[in-house]
Amino acid sequence: MPLVKHLKDTEPFKHLPEAIFQEIGAASSLKKFPANTLIFKQNDPPTGYLYVIREGLVEITHQTTNGTDVVVDYRQDGAFFGGTPIFTGEPYTGGARTVKPTECYLIPQEILQRAGRDVPNLRDFFTRTVLSRVRQLYSEIVADHSRQALTQMEAYPFKKRLSEIMTTPVTTCGPRETAREVAQKLTEKGVGALLVCGKAKAVLGIITERDLVGKVLGRPEVDPDQVPAEEIMTPHPHSMGPGTYMYEAMSYMMGHRIRHLPILDRGEVVGMVTMRDLMRFRSHKAMLLVGNTREARDFEDLARIRQETLAVAKTLLSETRSTPEVMEILSYIHHGIIRRVFDLCLEQMQLEGKRIPDIRYCFLIMGSGGRREMLLGPDQDSGFIFEDLPEANMAEVDDFFIPLAEKIVTALARVGYPLCHGKVMVNNPAWRGRLRDWRARITDWVNDPEPQKVRYSSIFFDFHPLAGDTSLATDLREIVHQAIREFQGFLYHMMSLDLRYKVPLGLLGRFLLEKSGEHKGQISLKQGGSVYIVDCIRMFALERELNQLTTLERLKALVERNVFAPETAEHIRAAFEALSFLRLRNEIERIEQGEEPDHFLDPYALSKNEQDLLKEAFNAVSKLQEATKRHFARTPF
Structure with missing residues (x-):
């Protein structure tokens, strides 16, 4: 995604003069962030950059009054984040964490601050408060209600998203790898399942320990050094997105009687969740x-x-x-x-x-x-x-x-x-x-x-x-x-x-x-x-x-x-x-x-x-x- 071409088609940047676009193109840099990297957290001082996602997935988090981080939004290719402090100088009002390997353009704040003086719409976009009086009153009353804490029943399944509990990176194998090689990977990584991936990391299937036992080890006529992964995998496994709530995943996995759930973002593997992961946050009433x-x-x-x-x-x-x-x-x-x-x-x-x-x-x-x-x-x-x-x-x-x-x-x-x-x-x-x-x-x-x-x-x-x-x-x-x-x-x-x-x-x-x-x-x-x-x-x-x-x-x-x-x-x-x-x-x-x-x-x-x-x-x-x-x-x- 070429940065300048993208900005020219995106609010609020599309109204900037050509000279500013040339400055942005010359001064911006690309930075890669591994999966599960905290780019900044709530109340951190500004880093001095606006982040534009070239490729990847970033979750925006907000810390509640009891100190719990809650995912409030996801940003994907072409989206930007971290802009408000550029014009206010105030700390970040939320955190930003990568869900999978992510590459961002970093635009220096000096260019945007200078552009904001000439193009008020740019500054207004990041600093205006769209909160009406009803929103302000509502936020105050809900916060007060929260402090009263009607009950302390555990509610993790209703607060957590899969991106917050999933295991990453995911263990994978190729379709032609043998059953013995698959078993070795499961043992080395200490996991109960792996994904079979083809070209461009496309998920072809899933192999669990049960598959190995039932389809290979339990059948004397099958040679584990000869049978390929593609013959023992379960094709087209069930999957969910990283923004899915735990309560949805619990119900889905129980309904489909599966123990391992691949987490995909636009077809790409970003994590794995097991029933054991979900049970760590188990609430009796919620379940x-x-x-x-x-x-x-x-x-x-x-x-x-x-x-x-x-x-x-x-x-x-x-x-x-x-x-x-x-x-x-x-x-x-x-x-x-x-x-x-x-x-x-x-x-x-x-x-x-x-x-x-x-x-x-x-x-x-x-x-x-x-x-x-x-x-x-x-x-x-x-x-x-x-x-x-x-x-x-x-x-x-x-x-x-x-x-x-x-x-x-x-x-x-x-x-x-x-x-x-x-x-x-x-x-x-x-x-x-x-x-x-x-x-x-x-x-x-x-x-x-x-x-x-x-x-x-x-x-x-x-x-x-x-x-x-x-x-x-x-x-x-x-x-x-x-x-x-x-x-x-x-x-x-x-x-x-x-x-x-x-x-x-x-x-x-x-x-x-x-x-x-x-x-x-x-x-x-x-x-x-x-x-x-x-x-x-x-x-x-x-x-x-x-x-x-x-x-x-x-x-x-x-x-x-x-x-x-x-x-x-x-x-x-x-x-x-x-x-x-x-x-x-x-x-x-x-x-x-x-x-x-x-x-x-x-x-x-x-x-x-x-x-x-x-x-x-x-x-x-x-x-x-x-x-x-x-x-x-x-x-x-």
């Missing part, structure tokens, strides 16, 4: 929740696991971390429980002598479950897709899937997932069907967008496949895109319905409380705030035919497509995180008081800072609503 859902033998086991999500949520919320990340972890656990419920119900059907039809099907979850934004009290939003079968086959399909659907809904309620008040559940015929049935349903929603249909579509459009043939969900997503493409006016109607309601904040900054009913004197954090962010961002995502599902993934994609400015997106993200934090904390408090979790609270029971946070978040939501209204009011139809 129970994340891994043992697949081993649960009955619904009572799953109900107990479901109850433990409270302890996990308390732990996660006591750390200084992003609340959407907490929601994703909780969703991962909920998905595992719901999937196991599905499997157990399927087993029950077969034990009753029911034979599953030989068709392609897919079990969907929708709403917050589909978006991976579940908290502690999600209800059931589910459905079935079937392949396009002839009408004559539907009797056989119904004979199996209708009782299966009833079992699923009943079992989920038994485990702890309440029935959906709107009956958006798999036992409702309106939420089952062949692809062509779904196409007809979606076409009806889009072309006749009366309020109830729009509400249904808002839940449905966030669907995610949980079991069965996932390609059916991909086909269904294209049906959604096509329907909206053909009638863009649907998004206008969706906007009109959603934006009839305002955030519960008056002109003088007073909260607008519920005036009667069960929640008199309270406000809804969901219906008054976070749901508008979810809905507005979904509308823009549907318009752009994005396939991202979480609200913040969609927001990031919209920034990349220049729909939102980065600063605007940061305000939206901060408001979403703040509202999610207050919702989750409120749910925890209600459950501990023996009440059902919900999203209503008395805002005047909050501290002054928390009230200010809530008001700032509502203001950000209101601005997003106005921007959405202006945009979709112009939609041609």
Whole structure:
């Protein structure tokens, strides 16, 4: 990657004059860093350089209030880091460590400082604070909450990434090396597995000690000096990326019954993780929740696991971390429980002598479950897709899937997932069907967008496949895109319905409380705030035919497509995180008081800072609503 050519195409450097580019080209140097090298750590004084990655992978770390290093970002080829101190002179606000061998261009700070005087945008890029007041308040309140430390349950599987625990470098061999040579390498290196690599270090397979015993040593007719590695390896081994969280790897390895997991970055080996590595950080409750859902033998086991999500949520919320990340972890656990419920119900059907039809099907979850934004009290939003079968086959399909659907809904309620008040559940015929049935349903929603249909579509459009043939969900997503493409006016109607309601904040900054009913004197954090962010961002995502599902993934994609400015997106993200934090904390408090979790609270029971946070978040939501209204009011139809 030629440095100057790259900078000319990259913000914020592309606006620099040619003379500066020539200086950068002449004065910059290349430096190689081995894997797992700490380039600088948090609070170190500036090194005097901006780092631009020519080739490699660097993780950016942040130290939490309890001294734990947490990986907050990854930088790959072409990315830069270490720029803010060049203009502020302050210590580094985070650390930088190589994940694999990395080569960086080092640009001297003197050139950039001089350029910053002539091109203010360059200096502003590195020094401006995009943190809105809602972000500042949120950070302070979360830090204070963290210091209170609701619980000290071990939570390593939720904090660590594989890059932080993997072994590097990885022992490898060529495809033609003999079994004896492989055994010698395993013995010399003291490892239980190695990777078989071909040209350009491409991973061809994996050989474990078990492979040697089962395929060579246990077979007298096999000569270990003659049989090559490529004949005893397991080809195309399972792998994960260095940014994967430990809890994901635990579940993945247990599900696939593997003990060694290669860590690849864009096809290149950067490390190896074993089940033993993961078990060194073992948390009993975490392992129970994340891994043992697949081993649960009955619904009572799953109900107990479901109850433990409270302890996990308390732990996660006591750390200084992003609340959407907490929601994703909780969703991962909920998905595992719901999937196991599905499997157990399927087993029950077969034990009753029911034979599953030989068709392609897919079990969907929708709403917050589909978006991976579940908290502690999600209800059931589910459905079935079937392949396009002839009408004559539907009797056989119904004979199996209708009782299966009833079992699923009943079992989920038994485990702890309440029935959906709107009956958006798999036992409702309106939420089952062949692809062509779904196409007809979606076409009806889009072309006749009366309020109830729009509400249904808002839940449905966030669907995610949980079991069965996932390609059916991909086909269904294209049906959604096509329907909206053909009638863009649907998004206008969706906007009109959603934006009839305002955030519960008056002109003088007073909260607008519920005036009667069960929640008199309270406000809804969901219906008054976070749901508008979810809905507005979904509308823009549907318009752009994005396939991202979480609200913040969609927001990031919209920034990349220049729909939102980065600063605007940061305000939206901060408001979403703040509202999610207050919702989750409120749910925890209600459950501990023996009440059902919900999203209503008395805002005047909050501290002054928390009230200010809530008001700032509502203001950000209101601005997003106005921007959405202006945009979709112009939609041609």
